[in-house]
Amino acid sequence: xxxxxxxxxxxxxxxxxxxxxxxxxxxxxxxxxxxxxxxxxxxxxxxxxxxxxxxxxxxxxxxxxxxxxxxxxxxxxxxxxxxxxxxxxxxxxxxxxxxxxxxxxxxxxxxxxxxxxxxxxxxxxxxxxxxxxxxxxxxxxxxxxxxxxxxxxxxxxxxxxxxxxxxxxxxxxxxxxxxxxxxxxxxxxxxxxxxxxxxxxxxxxxxxxxxxxxxxxxxxxxxxxxxxxxxxxxxxxxxxxxxxxxxxxxxxxxxxxxxxxxxxxxxxxxxxxxxxxxxxxxxxxxxxxxxxxxxxxxxxxxxxxxxxxxxxxxxxxxxxxxxxxxxxxxxxxxxxxxxxxxxxxxxxxxxxxxxxxxxxxxxxxxxxxxxxxxxxxxxxxxxxxxxxxxxxxxxxxxxxxxxxxxxxxxxxxxxxxxxxxxxxxxxxxxxxxxxxxxxxxxxxxxxxxxxxxxxxxxxxxxxxxxxxxxxxxxxxxxxxxxxxxxxxxxxxxxxxxxxxxxxxxxxxxxxxxxxxxxxxxxxxxxxxxxxxxxxxxxxxxxxxxxxxxxxxxxxxxxxxxxxxxxxxxxxxxxxxxxxxxxxxxxxxxxxxxxxxxxxxxxxxxxxxxxxxxxxxxxxxxxxxxxxxxxxxxxxxxxxxxxxxxxxxxxxxxxxxxxxxxxxxxxxxxxxxxxxxxxxxxxxxxxxxxxxxxxxxxxxxxxxxxxxxxxxxxxxxxxxxxxxxxxxxx
Numbered sequence: 038x039x040x041x042x043x044x045x046x047x048x049x050x051x052x053x054x055x056x057x058x059x060x061x062x063x064x065x066x067x068x069x070x071x072x073x074x075x076x077x078x079x080x081x082x083x084x085x086x087x088x089x090x091x092x093x094x095x096x097x098x099x100x101x102x103x104x105x106x107x108x109x110x111x112x113x114x115x116x117x118x119x120x121x122x123x124x125x126x127x128x129x130x131x132x133x134x135x136x137x138x139x140x141x142x143x144x145x146x147x148x149x150x151x152x153x154x155x156x157x158x159x160x161x162x163x164x165x166x167x168x169x170x171x172x173x174x175x176x177x178x179x180x181x182x183x184x185x186x187x188x189x190x191x192x193x194x195x196x197x198x199x200x201x202x203x204x205x206x207x208x209x210x211x212x213x214x215x216x217x218x219x220x221x222x223x224x225x226x227x228x229x230x231x232x233x234x235x236x237x238x239x240x241x242x243x244x245x246x247x248x249x250x251x252x253x254x255x256x257x258x259x260x261x262x263x264x265x266x267x268x269x270x271x272x273x274x275x276x277x278x279x280x281x282x283x284x285x286x287x288x289x290x291x292x293x294x295x296x297x298x299x300x301x302x303x304x305x306x307x308x309x310x311x312x313x314x315x316x317x318x319x320x321x322x323x324x325x326x327x328x329x330x331x332x333x334x335x336x337x338x339x340x341x342x343x344x345x346x347x348x349x350x351x352x353x354x355x356x357x358x359x360x361x362x363x364x365x366x367x368x369x370x371x372x373x374x375x376x377x378x379x380x381x382x383x384x385x386x387x388x389x390x391x392x393x394x395x396x397x398x399x400x401x402x403x404x405x406x407x408x409x410x411x412x413x414x415x416x417x418x419x420x421x422x423x424x425x426x427x428x429x430x431x432x433x434x435x436x437x438x439x440x441x442x443x444x445x446x447x448x449x450x451x452x453x454x455x456x457x458x459x460x461x462x463x464x465x466x467x468x469x470x471x472x473x474x475x476x477x478x479x480x481x482x483x484x485x486x487x488x489x490x491x492x493x494x495x496x497x498x499x500x501x502x503x504x505x506x507x508x509x510x511x512x513x514x515x516x517x518x519x520x521x522x523x524x525x526x527x528x529x530x531x532x533x534x535x536x537x538x539x540x541x542x543x544x545x546x547x548x549x550x551x552x553x554x555x556x557x558x559x560x561x562x563x564x565x566x567x568x569x570x571x572x573x574x575x576x577x578x579x580x581x582x583x584x585x586x587x588x589x590x591x592x593x594x595x596x597x598x599x600x601x602x603x604x605x606x607x608x609x610x611x612x613x614x615x616x617x618x619x620x621x622x623x624x625x626x627x628x629x630x631x632x633x634x635x636x637x638x639x640x641x642x643x644x645x646x647x648x649x650x651x652x653x654x655x656x657x658x659x660x661x662x663x664x665x666x667x668x669x670x671x672x673x674x675x676x677x678x679x680x681x682x683x684x685x686x687x688x689x690x691x692x693x694x695x696x697x698x699x700x701x702x703x704x705x706x707x708x709x710x711x712x713x714x715x716x717x718x719x720x721x722x723x724x725x726x727x728x729x730x731x732x733x734x735x736x737x738x739x740x741x742x743x744x745x746x747x748x749x750x751x752x753x754x755x756x757x758x759x760x761x762x763x764x765x766x
Contacts, residue, residue: 098163100360106291110357111374113295114514115348116381118198118507122478124382125389127342128322129469131335135325137383139339144379147617148343150609151574153371154581155349159358160367161593165522166352169359170577174584179673180576181522183569184352186666188518190565191351193542194558195515196276197549198476199508200268202501204248205480207268209497216243217488236644240485245639248480252552254638255560255655259552266550270543275509277539280516281532291513294506301503302384308490309391314401314465318394319387321469337624340617341567346378350570350577353514356521363597389478390469396486397468404463405440411460412443420458425450437463476555479504559636560651564659568629569666571622576670578618582610634659 101107128136162169167181208215219234219242234242245251252259279290309315329335348354358367409432415421425446430439440463448455483500490496519538524531549557581590587610595601634656637646651659675681 098360100362102289104365106289107357107361108370108373109291109295110513111354111370112377113291113510114353114357115346115374115378115511116295116298116507117511118479118504119342119346120378120382121385121389121504121507122476124342124346125322125386126478127338128386129390131332131338132326132329133321134323135327135330136335136339138330139336140343141379143336143340143343143617144375146609147340147614148347148349149371149375150606150614151349151578152347152354152375153368153606154577154610155354156358156367156371157590157594157597158577158581159355160361160363160365161597163359163363165359165525166355166518167522168525169355170580171526173580176674176677177576177580177584177670178677179670180573180580181352182669182673183573183667184350185519185522186669187566187569187573188351188353188515189538189542190561190662190666192512192515192519193546194549194561194565195508196272196512196542197265197269197546197554197558199272199275199505199512200265200550201248201476201480202504202508203268203271204264205484206498206501206505209494209501212494214488214493214497215247216240216484217493233641233644238481238485240481240488242644244476244480244484246641249555250552251555251639253640254649255553255556255636256652257553261547262550262552262554265554266547269546269550273539273543273546276512276516277535279509279513280520280539281535291510294510294513297506298503298510299381299384301499302381302388304499305388305496306384306391308496309388309395312391312395312490314394314396314398315391316394317398317465318390318392318469321394321466322386322390333624337621337628340621341625344571344574344621345566346382347375348511348514350573351515352518352522356517357514359521364599366598368594368598368602389483392483392486393469394465395489396482397465399489400468401437401463401465404461405435405437408444408460408463409435409440411458412447415458421447421451437465556636556638560655560659561662565662565666567625568622568663571618571625572667572670575615575618575622578610578615582615587611 101110128134158169158173162172164172165181166184167178170180171178216239219230219239221228222231231242233246237245249265250259250262344350358370361367412421412426413432416423416426426443427446430443435443444460444462447458447460451458484497487493487496487500516535516538520531520534523529523534548554551557581587587607591602591607633650635648635650638649639645640647
């Protein structure tokens with residue numbers, strides 16, 4: 038041994054001791070987090086505290102003030118303008134009362150199960166749409182972004198409709214109503230009725246010329262309509278003020294915006310039933326045409342109506358549900374809201390057809406009077422013989438039945454010359470068969486009927502205030518579907534984001550208040566939501582049932598509800614609903630391909646609508662709307678698949694899930710590449726101990742799919758970050 042070997046050995050020993058001291062003194066902060074998290078989990082086990090089960094102390098997420106407030110919010114979101122002006126039209130068009138059969142069947146097959154699914158995932162994970170689908174599988178995180186994009190597109194034009202309703206509401210405080218009579222035009226020599234109004238009707242003229250001041254084509258902008266611009270601004274200010282504090286502010290407004298429409302509908306129903314001809318309208322509506330019920334188109338339209346009536350895929354359902362306590366009975370909520378929605382549609386249909394029956398009766402009386410005068414002239418001129426007319430007929434007070442009797446006699450006797458006489462058949466059914474929907478129903482047909490009501494301004498004020506409230510209820514859910522996911526993911530202040538969102542939407546929405554704006558509303562309504570939402574809901578179903586795992590999802594439901602849901606939902610989610618949704622998607626694509634893309638333009642000279650095809654740039658906009666809405670899904674999938682964004686890169690703050698609790702973690706800038714610890718879910722065992730089943734991903738190891746699908750025995754805890762992170766996207 039060299040003589041200085043002892044010295045060398047002592048020096049080496051000192052270095053080792055110093056190294057150990059350095060290690061102990063420079064202990065990595067992540068180990069502190071590890072220890073703290075281990076102690077925290079052990080402490081939770083000792084105290085038997087489960088944050089997911091609704092501990093207010095551990096969960097800082099806002100919550101509904103009451104169950105009633107939450108139900109009213111969901112009802113307000115799902116019950117919208119479509120219940121009033123779309124469902125009655127479909128019912129009339131597709132077999133009357135027989136249409137209710139396929140609608141109810143499809144409500145049970147796809148409506149309630151998928152609505153229940155969205156309520157459950159929102160309540161279980163307690164995040165907005167982006168956080169929910171990132172949690173289930175980061176590769177499918179684009180589903181949440183797609184929902185946000187669709188919500189934004191829909192909000193752009195939906196608030197324009199609220200603006201139209203506000204305009205009519207503001208014009209209703211006068212007697213007679215401004216759309217009661219055609220305006221008179223004066224020139225130097227004489228006064229005459231406005232030709233455009235004379236060729237159509239007073240309410241039609243007021244809608245197209247006074248309210249919209251519409252141009253003759255999509256390409257003819259015509260500049261901004263200042264009246265509608267002010268109304269649109271007022272609508273966005275109302276939405277912004279109601280949403281700026283989240284559910285704390287919008288929840289209180291729900292008591293009025295959700296309940297007031299039912300008060301108005303009941304008042305209209307009672308008033309309508311007292312009107313002459315209302316029973317004819319209701320009888321016409323409920324007379325079943327069973328042969329029509331067997332047509333595939335009826336089932337496709339019923340499925341589409343069920344789908345959109347409940348607001349599936351928008352993210353609003355998930356956002357509202359995420360503010361619930363974890364043990365809330367969301368199954369009861371799903372069934373209750375779905376049937377409230379259905380009965381609201383039936384109630385609105387009764388009101389619409391009672392009023393339309395009254396309107397048809399008035400038009401039929403005018404028809405009888407005008408044609409009776411023609412018959413009297415023909416009798417005086419000798420073109421018709423007095424012998425043809427039955428002796429009991431009195432033309433001064435002729436009824437519709439007597440006129441139709443005379444009409445049939447003349448048609449048989451003067452068979453060859455009948456067309457030249459210019460007589461019309463005055464049948465109330467012919468008028469009721471003229472199906473109207475959307476703006477044509479609300480702003481033309483229904484508005485015209487109200488001009489014949491006693492105290493018509495009062496009923497007009499009530500009707501358009503109801504439309505404003507129906508629209509606002511749906512807008513709250515739509516905006517919540519945008520705000521909540523972004524706030525949850527990027528930790529932006531809700532007040533600032535709400536104001537920015539409403540400002541941006543208002544300025545983009547100016548395209549809808551041009552003179553050609555109504556055509557853009559039609560374009561967005563037809564192309565921005567239908568196909569993207571179908572794809573979104575199909576992917577939602579796949580994500581929960583296939584990736585997360587239907588068995589695990591059923592266990593989660595049992596854990597939340599306190600009882601096992603019916604196996605009916607198991608088979609609906611796993612087999613029936615995906616099949617029906619795929620059929621609906623294919624049918625919608627085929628229908629879109631067969632229908633020429635275009636819009637109905639109002640022609641001033643003829644005072645009639647005329648179908649126009651979209652110009653080339655219009656087709657590009659239509660395609661872009663669909664592509665932009667669904668584009669986040671493949672983009673996020675490829676980004677995650679190819680690891681283009683590294684979770685540890687520090688580009689965005691990580692958001693962690695602590696068994697229902699949200700914790701914002703500091704980004705690890707030192708590049709520590711630790712990964713998930715895969716244990717069992719809380720539904721299977723109590724809160725896991727860090728001393729058991731801890732698997733740390735070493736640097737350079739392959740990335741595992743972190744979706745809680747049971748593939749790797751998923752847990753909720755990370756080695757250095759105590760919880761599972763949400764996507765950085």
